[in-house]
Amino acid sequence: MIAGHFGFAALVKSRERQAPLWALMLATVWLDIVFVPLFVAGVETITTVGRPGGYGAGIIHADYTHSLVGAIALSLVFGLAFGWRWGSRTAIVLGLVSFSHWVLDLLVHRADMPLFPGHDLNQPRFGFGLWRHPWTAASMELLLIVMGAWLYWRAACAITVEDDKARQRARLVSLLILIGGIVVLGLDVSGIGG
């Protein structure tokens, strides 16, 4: 899941207007950002079932970044890193948005998410496996994108009532969230771009 996380961040922005959207967008994919260098280093890996590179075809061995304890720790780090600058409320929101990544991934992953960091632990793994039903998973992502763009648009319109130029910009950003989310979801589902 990629686009759905961004849709969720836009949705949160509509409720927590003081939190910068770029930081919410960064928070929502923070676990995956940490995953990238670990993947390159071979510490965390992906094996595929079915069509290689297909949507939801990965069993992701992200035992550090996507374990429950690892996700909580990374979310705490993210929240604290911004908390000193923007205050406790925004820090908590950013930490929770970061952790929302684990919760949303739990819905789609194929029981590959452990409780504790580490490869060698004989421990239960979780994931409700919505990726086994790709169109259902993609529909859920699309719903998050549409809801996020729509609620963002409503909130942005509410703060730009007296400024036509700002309102036009609000419309543009909302539209770009919608279009960008659909494009990224389309690339993800089709496998175009790898």
Place this chain on the structure above:
Amino acid sequence: MQFIIGVIFFVVVIGVLDAQLPWPRSRAKKGVR
């Protein structure tokens, strides 16, 4: 690749455009600018 495209688009492009809207600002701690 989709992930990198998504991060650049949503964090940088959308983030910069959104920052120009008159959202209420987070209250910074005293002494921090």
